[in-house]
Amino acid sequence: MAQAGPRVFSRGAVYQRDRRVEVVEISGSRVSAVVRGTIPYSVTIGVEDGSPVWSCACPAAEDGDMCKHVVATALAATHAGNVSLVPSVATPPISDATTAVDLAEFVSGLDHDELVALVLAQLESDWRLRVQLLARAAAATSSPIDERAWRRRIESAFAPYDDYVHYREAAGWARDVDEILKSVGDLIETHPAQAIALLEHAYGQANAAIQWIDDSDGYLTTIAADIGEFHLAACEAARPDPAELARRLVDLELTSELDAFHRAAATYAGVLGTVGLTEYRRLIEPDWDRPTADSDRSSSRNFGIREAMIGVALASGDPDELIRVRSRSLQLPDDYLEIINVLTAADRTSEAIEWGQRGLVAMADRTWQTPPLRETVAGLLRESGDIAGAVSLFEDEFRRSPSLTVYRRALDEADLLGQRSVRQAEAISLLRARVDGAPKATRHSVAGVLIEILLFDGQTMRHGLSPLRAAVPNSCG
Secondary structure: OOOOOOHHHHHHHHHHHOOOOOEEEEOOOEEEEEEEEEEEEEEEEEEEEOOEEEOOHHHHHHHOOOOOOHHHHHHHHHOOOOOOOOOOOOOOOOHHHHOOHHHHHHEEEEEHHHHHHHHHHHHHHHHHHHHHHHHHHHHOOOOOHHHHHHHHHHHHOOOOOOOOOHHHHHHHHHHHHHHHHHHHHOOOOOOOHHHHHHHHHHHHHHHHHOOOOOOOOOOOHHHHHHHHHHHHHHHHHHOOHHHHHHHHHHHHHHHHHOOOOOOHHHHHHHHHHHHHHHHHHHHHHHHOOOOOOHHHOOOOOHHHHHHHHHHHHHHHHHHHHHHHHOOOOOOHHHHHHHHHHHHOOOOOOHHHHHHHHHHHHHHOOOOOHHHHHHHHHHHHHHHHHOOOHHHHHHHHHHHHHOOOOHHHHHHHHHHHOOOOHHHHHHHHHHHHHHHOOOHHHHHHHHHHHHHHHHHHHHHHHHHHHHHHHHHOOOOOO
């Protein structure tokens, strides 16, 4: 590798170490491979007349220089066996003239053997097509698959470019990962048990990738969700030993930064069954029951344990079990909302309303987070015939934290009772009194809400500026 130089050689060695090389074919004195750089490159290396020869589709090799992709292929070939190969020259780009050709018609008219030859030739450089066809062939014939080779393909797809994937490269990187995951998904029908193992391996790679990708656009979130979806489908097809599956799911849920297996007990309840859920609970409960200092309750480990226990409670189908677990840590309005939802699903509406009202009181200082909870409780009150109770929810919030948004919702509810004008007058009187009694430092903020409401009601149009002057007597001259 003297032709490469130390810098190119070291970068090629990194590519080979990171398993970015997929050897496509070893034939006599030639090795063909695909190396994943910024994009996948077709590489061929070999020996002719006692001298090394090579070809790579990357820009660095356009003048015949040895690039890092060639070095990586040579090192991979050395590990594979004592061989030498020469890659084919990169296919030239399609010219504009070909766009006028009806390719569908042309391809449909090709002789079968000729078409097969074209596809096989393309497989030498197109790793995506190769992986897709390998998966489809395995699915169609139920033939055994080389799980080790599939693991290497997964590792190659997830591997970074030069130890990092920059923002501008992230979309291409994610596209390659998506291709390999879809191919693993194609194995589920005929090889579900092996697909499970491959998907769990892919999930480990995805978690590791957090350290080497600029994921500003959230590609890893989508990748993790796809892995979770495929994994559940594979488990439903394979029906693995439930206790063993529970042990693996607990590990996946508690040791990963991605959340494909968040609350896995609930997601996999149908596969785990009683045996698996019992094992899940056995593994989680010791940590759950261990006393935790207040300063540690928000740690990632304790958060994971709590969410795992919530998953177990949801899987049980018993609302009281969820309440028991949830009651230990009710920190957000959504925590109450989850209890309401399970109670409602169990036709325990009055209890759901009670929990909702309790949550609105406990979370009163989180005015920006409580609207979904309030809307849910108001809906339950209306359904149960207590429209006045629904109106009170919004009026209580208006008194606590007046705003135009809450005012409008209170009036919408009051319309159901035919009391819009009465409630409207009461709300405006309340604000006027607060403006008059507010300290000078806070008077403007209260008056600002009153002005917004008067403008919304159109009072300034009907009565000129007098309502505004009355609203802020010391500010309008």
